[in-house]
Amino acid sequence: DAGVTQSPTHLIKTRGQQVTLRCSPISGHKSVSWYQQVLGQGPQFIFQYYEKEERGRGNFPDRFSARQFPNYSSELNVNALLLGDSALYLCASSLGRDSEAFFGQGTRLTVV
Amino acid sequence: ELKVEQNPLFLSMQEGKNYTIYCNYSTTSDRLYWYRQDPGKSLESLFVLLSNGAVKQEGRLMASLDTKARLSTLHITAAVHDLSATYFCAVSQGIQGAQKLVFGQGTRLTINP
Numbered sequence: 001d002a003g004v005t006q007s008p009t010h011l012i013k014t015r016g017q018q019v020t021l022r023c024s025p026i027s028g029h030k031s032v033s034w035y036q037q038v039l040g041q042g043p044q045f046i047f048q049y050y051e052k053e054e055r056g057r058g059n060f061p062d063r064f065s066a067r068q069f070p071n072y073s074s075e076l077n078v079n080a081l082l083l084g085d086s087a088l089y090l091c092a093s094s095l096g097r098d099s100e101a102f103f104g105q106g107t108r109l110t111v112v
Numbered sequence: 113e114l115k116v117e118q119n120p121l122f123l124s125m126q127e128g129k130n131y132t133i134y135c136n137y138s139t140t141s142d143r144l145y146w147y148r149q150d151p152g153k154s155l156e157s158l159f160v161l162l163s164n165g166a167v168k169q170e171g172r173l174m175a176s177l178d179t180k181a182r183l184s185t186l187h188i189t190a191a192v193h194d195l196s197a198t199y200f201c202a203v204s205q206g207i208q209g210a211q212k213l214v215f216g217q218g219t220r221l222t223i224n225p
Contacts, residue, residue, distance in 0.1 A: 033212070042116075042200050042215030043155070056210025091153060098204070098211040100145075103155040 002026070004093050004104035012110045013081050021076045021107045025093030031055075032074040033101060034066060043090055049074055050097045058070040078109075086111045114139045114205045118216035126224055128190050133219045135184040135201035144184050145202045145213065146175050155200065158186075191223045 005024045010040045014017050025032050031050040035043035045058040049068035072093075078085055088108050092101035115138040125131050135144070143162050147155040159168045161177035161184060168175050172195065174187045184201055198220045202213040 019136075033210075040218075042202075042218050045214070047214040048210035048212060050210070056208040056212055058212065065186070092213075097209070098206070100157070100160055102157065103147075103212065105154045108152075 004073060004091055006089075006104040006107050008107060009105065010108045010110075012112060015081055015082050015083060015111055018077065018079045021089050021091075021109070022094075023074045023076070023091030023104060025072050025074070025091075026102060029095055029102075030095040031094045031097050031099070032068055032071055032072065033092045034074070034076050034095070035092065035103075036050075036060070037085070037088040037090060038084075043053055046076070048097065049057075055097060081111045083111050085109065088094060089104050113216045114141070114203060116201060116203050116214050116216040118199075118201055118219050120219060121217055122220050122222075124224065125188075125189045125191055127192055132188065133186040133188075133199055133201075133221075135186070135216055137182045137184075137201075137214075139178065139205075140203060143196050143204045144167070144177055145204070145207045146184070146186055147202065149198045149200060150219070151198075152225045158199075159208045188221075193223050193225060196221055196223045 029035045033048040036044040037043040047066045052068045066076045068074045088106045092103045094101045146158040159175040164179040166177045198218045200214045
C-alpha cells in the first residue's frame with residue numbers, strides 16, 4: 001500500500017509569490033495535518049483537516065490556508081511568500097483526528 | 113501552552129557505547145511519540161507510548177514513559193553507525209477538536225566508528 005505522498009518534492013519560489021503543496025493520505029485515512037519544519041528545528045503544527053473541515057490551526061498567519069477534498073487529499077497554500085517560509089513542509093495522515101499520524105516525505109520549499 | 117524539551121541537543125558517541133536521550137514535557141498528555149529523521153528526509157515513527165510505565169524496545173533502541181514525571185527516555189544500547197540521525201520526541205495535544213503533535217527540538221546523534 002502507498003504511504004502518504006506529497007508533491008512536489010522540491011520547489012523554489014520568489015518572495016511575494018504564491019505556492020500550493022499537495023498531499024495524498026494513506027488509503028482509508030480521513031485526517032490530514034500539515035507541519036512546517038525549519039532547518040535545525042522540530043516540526044511546527046499548521047493545520048489539521050478531518051472530514052473536509054478545518055479542525056485546528058497553529059500559530060501561523062492568514063497567508064497560510066488549506067483545504068481537504070472529498071477524496072481526503074489536501075492542499076496547503078501560502079500567499080505572499082517570505083524568505084522565512086523556506087522550510088520542509090510535512091503532511092501527515094491518520095485514520096481519525098486522534099489516531100497515530102504517518103508522515104509523507106515532505107516538500108522542500110526554498111524562497112529566494 | 114505545552115512545551116517539549118529534549119536533551120542533549122547534540123550527542124557524539126562511539127560505537128558500542130550506551131546513552132540516553134531525555135524528553136520532558138510541561139502538561140499532561142495521553143501519548144508520546146519518538147521519531148527518527150535522516151538528513152533531508154521525512155520522519156520515521158519509532159515508538160508510540162500510551163500509558164505510564166510503558167516500555168517499548170526495537171533492536172538497540174528502548175523507549176519508556178513516566179507520565180507522573182512527564183518524562184520519556186530513549187535509550188541506545190551498544191550504538192552502531194547506522195543509528196546516526198536526528199531523534200525527535202513529540203507529545204500529542206488536543207486543541208479546538210483537533211489533535212496536534214508538539215515536537216521537541218530534536219537530538220542530533222552522531223555515532224563514530
